[in-house]
Amino acid sequence: MLEDFDSLEIFVLLCETGSIQRTAELLDCDKSSVSRKLAKLEKKLGRKLFEHDKRPLLMTNLARSIYPVIQNIIDEKNMLENQFKRLSNGDSMTIRLMIGNGHINFAPRLLKEYSEMFPSLSFNVISPPDVPDFLAGKAEVICLSGQQENNHQHISDCVLLPRGHMIFVPVASPEYIKKYGQVSHPS
Structure with missing residues (x-):
């Protein structure tokens, strides 16, 4: 169902509008196209979306x-299309990114590689990350460490991409192991 954006927009x-005629006018197409797309969507769903015998x-x-x-x-599709149009027209785009100290080691290399792949894209790095500022629209992306609880208003409206479990890999020089023994704990 989600692959047919024309039907979803209709x-x-x-x-x-409550009107096939008005919808067709807004889309600059004929009423039969609107009716066909609606019928196709309802068929795909296996259920009616409108009482067709009522007006509106x-x-x-x-x-x-x-x-x-x-x-x-x-709305999200239209926003993305507008951003891609700006980028394809040569317009530059800046993404504001909030990162903390834990991300400082890998972020510059990653952002450099990404900017090389997409030259019209740049990043404005903001540190430290602040969830209330992020939710107030002061950044598009925020990188947070640790488990994020829904303590912040509207954080459930955000896309959360957990990075998975942290894995400790003990590493020590041969001299350290000879002097202190095998490493078994991060401390």
């Missing part, structure tokens, strides 16, 4: 429940 507009169209319970999710998907 669904959102139908929810907002009335949303079914299913349509009411999925409308906010689909609207968000369409």
Whole structure:
């Protein structure tokens, strides 16, 4: 269902306008195209999204429940398309990145490699990371260490990418091992 953005955009507009005619006008297409896309989407779902015999169209319970999710998907898609258009037109783009001391060792190399791959992209590194500032829109990306609880308002609205479990690999010189024995703990 999510691969057909045209049908999803038509669904959102139908929810907002309640009219196949008005939706077709807004999309600059004919009514039959809107009707076909809606029929295709409903067939794919196996359920009706609108009461077709009512004017204006009335949303079914299913349509009411999925409308906010689909609207968000369409908004995100449009935002990404606009950013890619800016980049493809040669416009530069800066991503504000909040990182802490634990990321300082690897971040510069990673950001340099990424910038070489995407020359019109640059980074503004902000340290230390501050979740309230991040949530206030002062950065697009934040790197945090440790388990993040939902103590911060709206952090559940963010995409969290856990890096997995930390693994301790004991490493010591032969001299150290001879003097102190095998390393078995980070301390």
